[in-house]
Amino acid sequence: MTKRVIECNVCGEPLSAANDGELLSQVQRHYASEHEEAAFDEDQAREMIEREAYDAGDA
Numbered sequence: 001m002t003k004r005v006i007e008c009n010v011c012g013e014p015l016s017a018a019n020d021g022e023l024l025s026q027v028q029r030h031y032a033s034e035h036e037e038a039a040f041d042e043d044q045a046r047e048m049i050e051r052e053a054y055d056a057g058d059a
């Protein structure tokens with residue numbers, strides 16, 4: 001069982017989800033609540049995930 005992980009560009013907190021779609025909402029939720037000033041739109045979030053997200057095993 002793996003999950004998708006991305007670290008927040010602002011505070012470095014790791015955000016994880018079962019797939020990229022869920023990760024996208026995690027990222028958007030995190031930025032909306034923690035970094036309102038650095039929030040970005042869905043396209044930018046998607047791009048960031050494509051570039052930086054990685055698989056993490058849940059062993």
Ligand SMILES: [Zn+2]
Nearest residue numbers: 008010011034
């Ligand atoms: Zn953050």
